[in-house]
Amino acid sequence: MVIKAQKPSRKEKGGVPIPAPPAAWLQAGLALAVLGWRIMTQPAPVLWRDWGLILSAYWLLVALKPAWQNLSRVTASVGAYLLAIYVIGQFPHTLKSLGFLAP
Amino acid sequence: MKGILLLVLANAASLLGASALVRRMSTGSASVDAVLLLVIRLSLISGAVLLCGVTGTLSPIGLGTLSVLALALLGACGEHKHWQWIPLPPVGWAWIVFIIAVGVRLLAQVWFFAPYLGDPLAYHLPKVAEWVRAGAFTREMGVHPHATFPAGFELIETWWVVFLKHDVLIEMAGVEFLILAGASAGALAKILGAGDRSACLAGALYALVPALHLSATSCLNDTPASALVVSTMLLIIARAHPATFLAAAGLGLGIKPTYGFALPGMILLNFLWRSSGTLARPRSAEAFSLAVLGLVLGTCWYARNWIWFGSPFYPLGSASDPKMVQFGASLSSLWANLASLVGARVYDNATLYGPNDDYMAGWGAAPFAIGVMALLWIQRSDPRMRALALAFVVSLLSTLAFSRNDPWHLKYALFFPALPCVATALLSERVEGIKWLAGGTLGFAILGTCLSYDLRAEHLRVLAAQPWRERTAARLAYGQVTREVPENTVGYFGGPLGATYLLYRPDFSRRVVYLRARTASTLVEEAHATGVRWVFAPDPTAEQARILDDSTARGWMKLDSGRFFVLQ
Numbered sequence: 127m128v129i130k131a132q133k134p135s136r137k138e139k140g141g142v143p144i145p146a147p148p149a150a151w152l153q154a155g156l157a158l159a160v161l162g163w164r165i166m167t168q169p170a171p172v173l174w175r176d177w178g179l180i181l182s183a184y185w186l187l188v189a190l191k192p193a194w195q196n197l198s199r200v201t202a203s204v205g206a207y208l209l210a211i212y213v214i215g216q217f218p219h220t221l222k223s224l225g226f227l228a229p
Numbered sequence: 230m231k232g233i234l235l236l237v238l239a240n241a242a243s244l245l246g247a248s249a250l251v252r253r254m255s256t257g258s259a260s261v262d263a264v265l266l267l268v269i270r271l272s273l274i275s276g277a278v279l280l281c282g283v284t285g286t287l288s289p290i291g292l293g294t295l296s297v298l299a300l301a302l303l304g305a306c307g308e309h310k311h312w313q314w315i316p317l318p319p320v321g322w323a324w325i326v327f328i329i330a331v332g333v334r335l336l337a338q339v340w341f342f343a344p345y346l347g348d349p350l351a352y353h354l355p356k357v358a359e360w361v362r363a364g365a366f367t368r369e370m371g372v373h374p375h376a377t378f379p380a381g382f383e384l385i386e387t388w389w390v391v392f393l394k395h396d397v398l399i400e401m402a403g404v405e406f407l408i409l410a411g412a413s414a415g416a417l418a419k420i421l422g423a424g425d426r427s428a429c430l431a432g433a434l435y436a437l438v439p440a441l442h443l444s445a446t447s448c449l450n451d452t453p454a455s456a457l458v459v460s461t462m463l464l465i466i467a468r469a470h471p472a473t474f475l476a477a478a479g480l481g482l483g484i485k486p487t488y489g490f491a492l493p494g495m496i497l498l499n500f501l502w503r504s505s506g507t508l509a510r511p512r513s514a515e516a517f518s519l520a521v522l523g524l525v526l527g528t529c530w531y532a533r534n535w536i537w538f539g540s541p542f543y544p545l546g547s548a549s550d551p552k553m554v555q556f557g558a559s560l561s562s563l564w565a566n567l568a569s570l571v572g573a574r575v576y577d578n579a580t581l582y583g584p585n586d587d588y589m590a591g592w593g594a595a596p597f598a599i600g601v602m603a604l605l606w607i608q609r610s611d612p613r614m615r616a617l618a619l620a621f622v623v624s625l626l627s628t629l630a631f632s633r634n635d636p637w638h639l640k641y642a643l644f645f646p647a648l649p650c651v652a653t654a655l656l657s658e659r660v661e662g663i664k665w666l667a668g669g670t671l672g673f674a675i676l677g678t679c680l681s682y683d684l685r686a687e688h689l690r691v692l693a694a695q696p697w698r699e700r701t702a703a704r705l706a707y708g709q710v711t712r713e714v715p716e717n718t719v720g721y722f723g724g725p726l727g728a729t730y731l732l733y734r735p736d737f738s739r740r741v742v743y744l745r746a747r748t749a750s751t752l753v754e755e756a757h758a759t760g761v762r763w764v765f766a767p768d769p770t771a772e773q774a775r776i777l778d779d780s781t782a783r784g785w786m787k788l789d790s791g792r793f794f795v796l797q
Contacts, residue, residue: 165570167550184602184605198659198661199691201602204602205663208597209594216576216677220582223581223685223686224680225687
């Protein structure tokens, strides 16, 4: 008996759909487009805390170096950095809502 | 006591009825079935209130009789023998304590908050007050230009006030949808492969998205509409019975047309997911009934507007359209909204969190710091997440295209943060440290969702100091109801955005007469004919101000205090 490898059927039960995995270059291209948009439209002094820029740079990294061994560490660090940016912006307002700061 | 007993019986009937339907349309997944139970219960409640409102039996006895009959019928069919409490997932004591703590805080917010936000006070809740007072749906809906908008959420709010003839529990309507939102996000995570604890994290993160959470206790209908978008996405990927889609979509469209803005993403998801495993779809009377109920709930308000005003979307697109909201899609809106979301609003740093999403996205820390990044990570290797992300993004873009770039429009897109919350939960299983960051965002969200831009500590003190029977935001300055009028009938002759709900009193004991006179003499005649002695007239239009000046100059009325006039 000869066993031939078969392509998985789209109709196969439990099989999950498409969209087909976007090629790394396509994801990298999209990330670059966002990166360019942010750099072109934001003043230089605020780029260090630009959410769109940070995420598009991260996306570029994920698209081009998906198997990089330090990716987990970078992911956690970027998360912590973004959390700090968020908290610095919102925390004074939260304190105001709770009555700890004057409105 | 009679009201409380009837409320308990009615809730028991709706739960037992929903459970009977879920048994017949089970998806085989406990987490999806729990969402199904909530969707069907909310559909049944809406249907019952709709029926009683149309037939003029919208009273504790009318709705109570219907509920007791339903309970008796279900009991006779032996449904009570099949009742099962949803088993608690094995998530550990820390999560159980956390969920109980958030639940207790929500109950405290329901108890101590009184309706306080502008839109509900001006055009959502006056309808509820009119219906409860009349025991039926009324043609009188108030004077706000948006009073004719779909009122599906008001049906659920009516359910929580009609038995007690009091609005002390009115926020429970929003809390039900918040539970639906959290349960849907948790079930989505589970379908995508998350463990029980991570699914719990996804649900908690989404339920604590600041704008979603605060909106739930504000009597706004944005949390319900968003929760239903997320639950519809879930039912699509869980390959649930088509009748259940119709129930969720009907509820959503009947609550707010913004649900419809997100439909392109849901349709795309159904297309992308069409080849995955399908469940048996038994053709049963129950499924057919649920589908019909969904269709009725989703179309009734549009049909009413078509019959009464000649357009399903009245006043949008008509000559009397105040153009306060955008009607139709616009590419310039899409671009402006996207640019302001990414460039400014996603930071949530303009002001305090609030249910109206003032000048911010209101998504909170988790989607901002971890969620979108997690999405970029997870989608690399998981085609299911890619399909789901594509559907959510299409829904978001569609919603942005349909919304004007005003300070509040992102409250229409509160379904979107469910996706990054689910991705965060999935990533927390794969990357060391993300769990702790997500925990930090949860703690921050707990702090930020105690009070809000529109209800601050000083406002809560005023509300909490009142006995529950009298608790009202009329004591807060922005309602402009600055004095208690000793009359059971009050006329309203103010501008179209006035907080008229505050006039009804929390127990709906006061009649409010909307005066629409065009001259001073007809104003006084109209007031006398309807038994009105006191007229509340905040922020009058130029024409109303002229009529009020004329009436006072002629000595027919006198300004008493604040914005109250008394007829002479």
